[in-house]
Amino acid sequence: MNGFARPLKIALGLIVVAGLIIVPMNFNRYGLFILSQWAVMTIAAMGLNLTLGYAGQVSLAQGAFVGIGAYAGAIMTTHGWPLPVAVLVAIVLSFGVGWVLGYPALRVQHHYLAFVTLAFSTLAFLVFRNESWLTGGIYGISNIPRPHIFGIATNKPLPFYYVCLGSLAIVSLAVWWLIRSPWGRAFVALRENPLRAQSLGIDTRRYTLMAFAIGSALGGVAGALYAPLTQYIDPVPFNLSLSLDLLMMVIVGGAGFYFGPFLGAMIAVLLPEWLRFTEGYYLMLYAIAVMGLLIWSPTGILGILDRHMAARRTKAASALRAVAKSRLETAQ
Amino acid sequence: MSAVLEVTNIKKSFGGINAVDGVSFDVCEGEILGLIGPNGCGKSTLFNCILGQLTPSGGEVKLDGKVVTGLRPSELNKLGVSRTFQLLQVFPKLSVRENLILAGQEHQGNMASRLVGRSDAGLTDAADQMIGFFKLDHLATEPAGGLSYGQQKLLDAAMAFMGGPRLVLLDEPAGGVNPSMLADLKERLVAINREKNATFVVIEHNMEFVMSLCSRVMVMAEGKVLAMGRPDEVRKNPAVIEAYLGH
Numbered sequence: 001m002n003g004f005a006r007p008l009k010i011a012l013g014l015i016v017v018a019g020l021i022i023v024p025m026n027f028n029r030y031g032l033f034i035l036s037q038w039a040v041m042t043i044a045a046m047g048l049n050l051t052l053g054y055a056g057q058v059s060l061a062q063g064a065f066v067g068i069g070a071y072a073g074a075i076m077t078t079h080g081w082p083l084p085v086a087v088l089v090a091i092v093l094s095f096g097v098g099w100v101l102g103y104p105a106l107r108v109q110h111h112y113l114a115f116v117t118l119a120f121s122t123l124a125f126l127v128f129r130n131e132s133w134l135t136g137g138i139y140g141i142s143n144i145p146r147p148h149i150f151g152i153a154t155n156k157p158l159p160f161y162y163v164c165l166g167s168l169a170i171v172s173l174a175v176w177w178l179i180r181s182p183w184g185r186a187f188v189a190l191r192e193n194p195l196r197a198q199s200l201g202i203d204t205r206r207y208t209l210m211a212f213a214i215g216s217a218l219g220g221v222a223g224a225l226y227a228p229l230t231q232y233i234d235p236v237p238f239n240l241s242l243s244l245d246l247l248m249m250v251i252v253g254g255a256g257f258y259f260g261p262f263l264g265a266m267i268a269v270l271l272p273e274w275l276r277f278t279e280g281y282y283l284m285l286y287a288i289a290v291m292g293l294l295i296w297s298p299t300g301i302l303g304i305l306d307r308h309m310a311a312r313r314t315k316a317a318s319a320l321r322a323v324a325k326s327r328l329e330t331a332q
Numbered sequence: 333m334s335a336v337l338e339v340t341n342i343k344k345s346f347g348g349i350n351a352v353d354g355v356s357f358d359v360c361e362g363e364i365l366g367l368i369g370p371n372g373c374g375k376s377t378l379f380n381c382i383l384g385q386l387t388p389s390g391g392e393v394k395l396d397g398k399v400v401t402g403l404r405p406s407e408l409n410k411l412g413v414s415r416t417f418q419l420l421q422v423f424p425k426l427s428v429r430e431n432l433i434l435a436g437q438e439h440q441g442n443m444a445s446r447l448v449g450r451s452d453a454g455l456t457d458a459a460d461q462m463i464g465f466f467k468l469d470h471l472a473t474e475p476a477g478g479l480s481y482g483q484q485k486l487l488d489a490a491m492a493f494m495g496g497p498r499l500v501l502l503d504e505p506a507g508g509v510n511p512s513m514l515a516d517l518k519e520r521l522v523a524i525n526r527e528k529n530a531t532f533v534v535i536e537h538n539m540e541f542v543m544s545l546c547s548r549v550m551v552m553a554e555g556k557v558l559a560m561g562r563p564d565e566v567r568k569n570p571a572v573i574e575a576y577l578g579h
Contacts (some may be wrong), residue, residue: 178447180451181446181447181448181449181451182433182434182437182438182440182446182447182449182451182453183446183447185426185430185433185434185437186434186437186438186446188423188425188426189423189434192423192424192425192426193421193423195385195421196417196421196422196423197406198385198404198405198406198409199383199385199405199406199409199414199415199417199421200406200409200414200434200435200438200491200494200495201406201409201410201438201439201495202406202434202438203406203438204406205404206443
């Protein structure tokens with residue numbers, strides 16, 4: 001992204017943010033629902049991008065943390081607690097559970113870690129389904145209220161969309177701060193070369209656990225927003241396929257790129273809607289598009305941009321070298 | 333002079349093979365100790381045991397008189413022990429400057445201050461000084477993966493010094509480095525040794541480099557210490573000639 005001048009980047013960012021605020025004002029109920037879902041899923045995918053993309057720890061359990069957050073949010077708000085408190089509880093709960101799930105990552109990596117987290121995902125699903133006293137079992141929890149924020153009711157789709165968008169903005173800023181802090185650098189070191197990281201005093205155990213806990217906590221935030229968005233939850237949306245969807249969002253957008261989850265969630269949530277006009281074929285087209293993209297660029301959409309920038313840098317550098325060389329020759 | 337590092341009867345076996353078989357030695361403050369020996373004689377394994385990357389099967393490592401055997405590498409690094417690797421171990425996607433900031437950041441503040449504080453942990457100036465010291469100025473913002481092998485070796489060494497270590501274990505710093513860059517590297521090491529009073533243990537196959545840099549040389553063969561002494565003594569030792577230097 002270094003190719004753009006800074007003011008241009010800021011201008012572009014402002015246009016996108018303004019667009020996200022203004023354009024949906026004319027959207028119908030369904031359009032707003034889809035866009036809110038995009039915001040919520042982006043939050044969850046940002047969490048997974050932190051764990052997987054930056055810190056390099058494979059997780060197939062992000063969907064389970066969305067579930068944990070959703071049930072925490074649903075149970076608390078239906079019992080009269082305000083949503084911000086429920087979000088806070090969801091954060092603490094999924095942070096704690098995520099921390100514990102990080103311990104296997106201290107012993108196993110890659111595919112083996114994927115299996116451990118997959119088992120956790122199944123376990124969480126069984127708890128949602130079978131512990132009916134808490135979760136309502138297969139009947140789920142209905143009539144989840146939407147909050148009053150600063151005295152404004154957000155029952156209608158548009159105000160609640162702004163709740164989701166505002167939450168996304170806060171999470172985006174926090175993640176931006178985190179990845180450019182020394183912690184973010186330590187996460188990357190964990191992914192690139194844990195052995196070297198250790199020898200430089202980086203406490204790889206603590207950072208691994210933190211990467212899991214923080215990533216999971218963002219899953220919890222997404223869940224706590226998902227519950228009032230749909231106003232009804234049951235265990236089905238939080239099974240393994242949600243974890244796989246979130247994984248796909250991160251990979252397709254570009255794992256380890258800040259804007260990866262935004263794009264990935266856009267493709268996963270919006271593209272199927274845009275392809276609806278093809279009727280029966282939309283899932284097939286969607287699958288083919290994703291396969292084609294990953295064959296073309298295994299590092300996702302932002303990987304393409306990154307390669308393009310790297311090529312331009314190399315070109316510029318070799319041009320500089322050529323100039324320097326010719327000067328040297330004339331001097332001789 | 334007091335001993336910075338005291339290694340007593342360190343053993344490490346892999347299955348039936350005794351890779352390190354009862355090695356003992358001391359390193360004095362400010363000394364540069366050379367460690368030579370044929371491939372597979374246990375030099376790198378000894379390093380890994382001292383640095384906590386491997387748990388020794390027996391024996392004891394003391395730093396400033398305190399037992400540090402079994403501490404994790406990150407904990408040892410916090411106590412002022414640093415290292416370089418035989419194979420390149422820089423972070424290829426980070427820039428040269430970022431590599432150096434990363435190498436020093438865990439020595440600044442605590443976990444909380446590293447989260448809420450400055451993104452460079454206040455190390456940009458220190459990193460740039462190190463970049464200048466190792467003559468990598470024009471490469472500060474380049475990704476480390478794009479550097480030449482020799483430049484990456486220099487960066488690897490520079491990273492080991494970012495935390496201001498008291499003791500540095502260098503594993504074949506001269507391997508694959510061209511002669512002019514090697515002279516540079518030696519000059520830097522000597523300067524850091526003198527100015528910062530840093531103590532070095534250096535594994536190296538380049539005899540000229542070892543003999544001119546080190547005040548003492550330890551020779552290992554088959555997991556044991558074969559000889560220890562001043563470079564010129566070791567060079568003449570018949571057992572060393574037989575096992576390593578050749579006739």
